[in-house]
Amino acid sequence: MSFAAHVVVMLKPGIADPQGQTIERALPALGYEGVTEVRVGKHIELRLDADDAEDATRRVNQMCERLLANPVIESYEVSVR
Amino acid sequence: MSFAAHVVVMLKPGIADPQGQTIERALPALGYEGVTEVRVGKHIELRLDADDAEDATRRVNQMCERLLANPVIESYEVSVR
Numbered sequence: 001m002s003f004a005a006h007v008v009v010m011l012k013p014g015i016a017d018p019q020g021q022t023i024e025r026a027l028p029a030l031g032y033e034g035v036t037e038v039r040v041g042k043h044i045e046l047r048l049d050a051d052d053a054e055d056a057t058r059r060v061n062q063m064c065e066r067l068l069a070n071p072v073i074e075s076y077e078v079s080v081r
Numbered sequence: 082m083s084f085a086a087h088v089v090v091m092l093k094p095g096i097a098d099p100q101g102q103t104i105e106r107a108l109p110a111l112g113y114e115g116v117t118e119v120r121v122g123k124h125i126e127l128r129l130d131a132d133d134a135e136d137a138t139r140r141v142n143q144m145c146e147r148l149l150a151n152p153v154i155e156s157y158e159v160s161v162r
Contacts, residue, residue, distance in 0.1 A: 008124045023125070023148065030147055032140065034130035043089050043124040044104070049115035059113065066111055067104065 002049055003056040009069045009076045010041035044068055056080045083130055084137040090150045090157045091122035125149055137161045 011017050019040040027035045050056035060078045069076040092098050100121040108116045131137035141159045150157040 010124065010126070020125075023127075026148060027144065030144075032129075032144055035127055035144075037126070037128040039126045041124040041126075043091065043122040044101075045091070045118070045120045045122075046104075046116055047118040048113075063108065063111075063113055063116075067107060 001052070002047055003053060003080050005046050005048060005056060005060045005078060005080045007044040007046075007060060007064060007068055007076055007078050008041060009044065009064070009074050010039060012073055012075050015073045041074075042068075053080050082133070083128055084134060084161050086127050086129060086137060086141045086159060086161045088125040088127075088141060088145060088149055088157055088159050089122060090125065090145070090155050091120060093154055093156050096154045122155075123149075134161050 017039050020038040023040065024035060024038040027033075027038075046060075048056055048059065050059060057078055057080045060080065064076045064078065065071055098120050101119040104121065105116060105119040108114075108119075127141075129137055129140065131140055138159055138161045141161065142157075145157045145159065146152055
């Protein structure tokens with residue numbers, strides 16, 4: 001069976017996020033005050049063959065550990081449907 | 082009131098996605114066959130002050146048009162809670 005998976009990869013809390021900081025500093029100049037806690041991560045979509053949803057989730061989690069994320073500084077969330 | 086917003090920014094269909102292609106080519110070497118349609122986008126989280134959820138959504142959509150996305154080649158999806 002074929003499954004669609006979404007992965008969200010974010011820097012862990014406490015890890016500096018220069019992209020987010022840059023956006024946060026740029027927004028007031030465009031007239032957007034009061035925007036805080038900007039964090040930028042990755043959103044990955046993919047399609048994979050697997051026996052069932054559980055198998056698909058397990059495989060995508062492994063892909064995150066080995067390739068899609070850096071588990072030292074990033075956390076990830078997998079959803080399969 | 083303070084709202085948390087999530088934005089997903091993806092390249093539009095038909096726009097080449099070198100990051101996704103690189104991941105797709107790397108996965109078989111790690112033992113993951115049958116993975117296709119890999120697309121990589123941005124996941125942005127932020128917190129903002131707004132009168133209500135509708136106002137917050139409207140403002141984040143404007144931020145996407147003006148800063149967070151490139152509407153020529155990217156589509157975006159805003160969710161506020």
